[in-house]
Amino acid sequence: MLLTITTTHEPATDLGYLLHKNPARVQSFTLAFGEAHVFYSEVGEEKCTAALLLDVDPVGLVRRGGASGFGLEQYVNDRPYAASSFLSVAISQVLGSALQGRSKERPELAGQAIPLEARISALPCRGGEEVLRSLFEPLGYTLTSRRYPLDATFPSWGASSYYTVTLAHRIRLSALLAHLYVLVPVLDDDKHYYVGDGEVEKLLRHGEGWLSAHPMRELITRRYLRHQRSLMRSALAQLVEPETPQIEEVILQHNLEEAKVEEKISLHQQRLAAVLAALKESGARRVVDLGCGEGRLLSLLLQDGQFTEIVGMDVSYRTLEIAAERLNLEYLPPLQRERIRLLHGSLMYRDARLHGFDAAAVVEVIEHLDTPRLAAFERVLFEFARPQTIVLTTPNVEYNVLWESLPAGSFRHRDHRFEWTRAEFAAWTQEMCERFGYQVQVLPVGPEDARVGAPSQMAIFEAHVKEIPREHDSQES
Numbered sequence: 001m002l003l004t005i006t007t008t009h010e011p012a013t014d015l016g017y018l019l020h021k022n023p024a025r026v027q028s029f030t031l032a033f034g035e036a037h038v039f040y041s042e043v044g045e046e047k048c049t050a051a052l053l054l055d056v057d058p059v060g061l062v063r064r065g066g067a068s069g070f071g072l073e074q075y076v077n078d079r080p081y082a083a084s085s086f087l088s089v090a091i092s093q094v095l096g097s098a099l100q101g102r103s104k105e106r107p108e109l110a111g112q113a114i115p116l117e118a119r120i121s122a123l124p125c126r127g128g129e130e131v132l133r134s135l136f137e138p139l140g141y142t143l144t145s146r147r148y149p150l151d152a153t154f155p156s157w158g159a160s161s162y163y164t165v166t167l168a169h170r171i172r173l174s175a176l177l178a179h180l181y182v183l184v185p186v187l188d189d190d191k192h193y194y195v196g197d198g199e200v201e202k203l204l205r206h207g208e209g210w211l212s213a214h215p216m217r218e219l220i221t222r223r224y225l226r227h228q229r230s231l232m233r234s235a236l237a238q239l240v241e242p243e244t245p246q247i248e249e250v251i252l253q254h255n256l257e258e259a260k261v262e263e264k265i266s267l268h269q270q271r272l273a274a275v276l277a278a279l280k281e282s283g284a285r286r287v288v289d290l291g292c293g294e295g296r297l298l299s300l301l302l303q304d305g306q307f308t309e310i311v312g313m314d315v316s317y318r319t320l321e322i323a324a325e326r327l328n329l330e331y332l333p334p335l336q337r338e339r340i341r342l343l344h345g346s347l348m349y350r351d352a353r354l355h356g357f358d359a360a361a362v363v364e365v366i367e368h369l370d371t372p373r374l375a376a377f378e379r380v381l382f383e384f385a386r387p388q389t390i391v392l393t394t395p396n397v398e399y400n401v402l403w404e405s406l407p408a409g410s411f412r413h414r415d416h417r418f419e420w421t422r423a424e425f426a427a428w429t430q431e432m433c434e435r436f437g438y439q440v441q442v443l444p445v446g447p448e449d450a451r452v453g454a455p456s457q458m459a460i461f462e463a464h465v466k467e468i469p470r471e472h473d474s475q476e477s
Contacts (some may be wrong), residue, residue, distance in 0.1 A: 001054040001083055002121045003091075003171075003180070009114040012048035016040075017106040018173045019050055019096045024338065028261065033057065033192070036090045054090055056081075083123040085185040085192050091177055099181065099206075102172035116176050117168045124161050126189040132165065134216050134352070134382075135183050142168040178206045186223040195226045200235045212239045215351045218344045220319075236317045236344055240407050267446050268296070269457050274445045275361050275391050276300050278460050279307075282389040284359035288313065290347055290381070291365035296324030302327065302340055311357070313343040320344055348376045350384045359389035364456075367394050367416045382436035382461075390438070390461040393418045393445060398452040422453050429459045437462050 006017050016023045022039040034057040042049040103110035125132045129145055136143050144166045150157040169176065182203065185191050203211070203224050211217055217239055221340055225231040275297060279287055285308045289297050292312030301310045314320050320342045324330070329337065345351055354360075360381065369377055375433070381390065397419035420428065422442075429440045438461040446453030 001056065001081055001086055003052045003083070003087060004049055004119045005052075005176070006042070006047065006049040006117040006119070007114055008047050011045045013043060013045065013174075014106055014109055015048045015050055018098055018103050018110060019095060020103070021050065021095075023048065023050075031090060031093060033086055033089075036094045038094060052087075052090060052094065054086055056086055081122050082188070083184050084188045084190065085121050087184050088181045089122075089193075091181050095177060099177045100174055101172065111172065113170045113172055115168075115170050116173060117166060118176060118180065119164070119166045120180075120184070121164050122318065123163050123165050123184070123187060125163055125187045126161060127187075128161070129163070131219075132163065132187065135186065135220070136167055136179070138215055138352075139170070139179060139210060140169050175210070179210070181206050182211070182220065182224060186220050189223045191226055195228060195231070197231065197234075199225055200231050200238075203235055204238055207239070209464055212346075213349045215345070215349070215353060221372065233317050233321075246409075263402055267455050271393055271445050271458075272297050272300060273364065274443070275363055275393065276304070278391045278458070279359050279361065279389070280304065282359055282391075282421075282460075282462075284387075285309065286353060286356070286358045287311070287361065288357045288359075288385075288387070289361045289363070291315075291362060292323060292342070292355075293319055295326045295342075297338065297361060297363060298323065299327055304334065308339060309357075310340045311343060312341070312343050313347070313351075313354070315346050316346075317344050347380060348373055350380055354380070354385040357385070357387045359391065360385060360387045362390065362392040364393055364395070366392070367419055370417045378432065378435075382432055386436075386463065388463050391458065392461070393456050393458045394425060396425070396444075396453050396455055396457045397421055399446075399449065399455040401452060402449060402455075420457075423458060425457050425459070429461070432461065438462060439462060 005015070005019075009015075019038070021027060021038045023043045026037060026039040029036045029038075031054075033322060035055045037053045037055070038050065039053070040048065040050050096112075097103070101110050106216045123132075129147070132145060133143055145163045148160045148162045148164075149155060150160045167176075203221065207220075211220065214220065218236065221232050221235050221239070225235060279301070285306060287301060287307050287309070288311040289301070290313055292298055292314050295312060298310060300310045300449055312320070312323060314323070324342060327340065329340070329342075332340075345353070362381065366374060366377065395416075398421050400419070426442055429442060432438060433440050440462075441460045443458045443460070445458050446454045446458035448454045
């Protein structure tokens, strides 16, 4: 199991100060599962390469109770040579100071992005190169890979799941090591040790600053925590929108309070019916519901054969579990189950999973976003996801005077950051059209009052410009 790290930063020999390992000698370390050796294969002012070589003892693992399986499987396996959680442990224990971003001799360099290239031999990748690229490329790496055959003597046997991978980036060494620490066992989809609550803390610590915005954070969390749902829920709740306290409880309470305000006129059912009618009228077949909540719109879409692919995304993992139960996903017939997916994710970040849909539904979502988040969401929706049709609803604040009391005061819920008048909503929709190349129709939803209009307002956007110049990237998106 071999990891090499190369830099062309000058002087390249500073890599020794960052790794806390002297380029002039070989250093060996005894670990619970074998030995680790650190040496330099190339040392120069212009280029320097350090290597971490692991010698895993599979027999010793079995004797210490550290291997699973039965019979010869415990002695004949890929653990001695395949990059896995053993490599993560070695990074933590042998290169711990570098992983933490500490350098006594070069503290300023430890916090600086420098050209680095990491090469891992025999990296197992469950899911193939597509998964490999989806994990590293969003982090800015240039990736090259070579896949090994199962047996070069018998080409007809096909390819194995092992790769030699090279990752190049201008990045802090501590960030590179953190990415490898988390993602190597994710690619292997296994760990050689018990996974408990402490692993959530490790994931959050080493994922700080990058994992919450990663489009594959759900897959990363699931595999890193060995598919343990309670640990996944804990980690995801802290990863997505961590600045919002108790977000799961807030969302669920919001749903209850807002429904109570509107229950007398069954506004929610009328709203969903209007959105469904607009989606059907558009001719869309592949639809994503952004901020899908407990899946009420998804249920209506699933009942209509026009929609061949239905995806719901929400920031609350617990809410998605409720949606899965409401939709009876576990018991749907296979053909029905293939039509629908639930995704955990924030609407604040570009997400490749949102590309390619005919239509997007955004039902009573934008009023929960403050100004910076609304600006980020606008780009995620209109610029990056860019479906042909967008059906979006939001409350009409003018109608609020017709309710005798509201639990959230002047707005329908205390979590609403704003509620727009009809004129304000119309102005916003026109701005979206001008910026992103759409045209829009605005319609009332619910019983109309001659003075204050309807309780909800709906915009149906249709793209009429195929591509638009992208605005300067912002940190939020």
